[in-house]
Amino acid sequence: MKFFIDTANLAQIKEAQALGVLDGVTTNPSLMAKEGITGKNSILKHYVDICNLVEGDVSAEVNALDYDGMIKEGEELAELHEQIVVKLPMTKEGVMAAKYFSDKGIKTNVTLVFSAGQALLAAKAGATYVSPFIGRLDDVSTDGLNLIEEIRLIYDNYGYETQILAASVRHTMHIVNCAKIGADVMTGPLSAIYGLLKHPLTDIGLAQFVADFEKGNK
Numbered sequence: 001m002k003f004f005i006d007t008a009n010l011a012q013i014k015e016a017q018a019l020g021v022l023d024g025v026t027t028n029p030s031l032m033a034k035e036g037i038t039g040k041n042s043i044l045k046h047y048v049d050i051c052n053l054v055e056g057d058v059s060a061e062v063n064a065l066d067y068d069g070m071i072k073e074g075e076e077l078a079e080l081h082e083q084i085v086v087k088l089p090m091t092k093e094g095v096m097a098a099k100y101f102s103d104k105g106i107k108t109n110v111t112l113v114f115s116a117g118q119a120l121l122a123a124k125a126g127a128t129y130v131s132p133f134i135g136r137l138d139d140v141s142t143d144g145l146n147l148i149e150e151i152r153l154i155y156d157n158y159g160y161e162t163q164i165l166a167a168s169v170r171h172t173m174h175i176v177n178c179a180k181i182g183a184d185v186m187t188g189p190l191s192a193i194y195g196l197l198k199h200p201l202t203d204i205g206l207a208q209f210v211a212d213f214e215k216g217n218k
């Protein structure tokens with residue numbers, strides 16, 4: 001399972017990279033705005049800065065809603081760096097754009113996916129990644145993990161190579177459960193990744209080892 005971090009914060013990306021488990025980065029306009037990155041040139045430069053910090057794929061989202069605008073923005077993003085993945089919305093125009101970029105060998109990530117049918121369309125269009133938002137489904141009393149299971153079953157039935165990128169991951173158990181049911185990638189906050197490190201028995205055992213060592217080596 002690949003670990004992506006969902007942020008535009010360079011310090012957090014560096015920290016995740018230093019841990020040695022980071023495989024890529026996802027961003028969106030909201031995350032850019034959160035970091036105060038505004039204006040086209042600043043945003044494009046920030047994408048390149050992120051690519052220079054990591055070795056894996058970096059999703060960069062188009063802002064256009066029309067097909068021609070998506071193609072124009074997507075091509076510009078793809079030219080920035082070889083690690084850029086063009087992030088497209090799950091709309092008719094987004095699916096059409098995914099097919100266009102797939103035919104040109106440009107990686108895509110179809111985002112804002114909330115149903116198995118949407119994921120099927122993205123795979124048919126040749127998307128590299130599909131991003132079901134499990135946390136947002138949980139927020140409206142719907143089982144986000146069940147959607148991952150449905151997509152996994154469909155993709156396995158037909159041998160689709162599109163990777164399931166579990167998005168809107170909120171906490172550590174989201175990561176563990178996504179791994180159990182076969183998500184190819186998860187993207188979430190650094191705190192959720194760090195949560196995987198924690199277990200009280202590890203802390204208790206380590207404290208005991210240290211105490212025993214100190215008693216025997218005074």
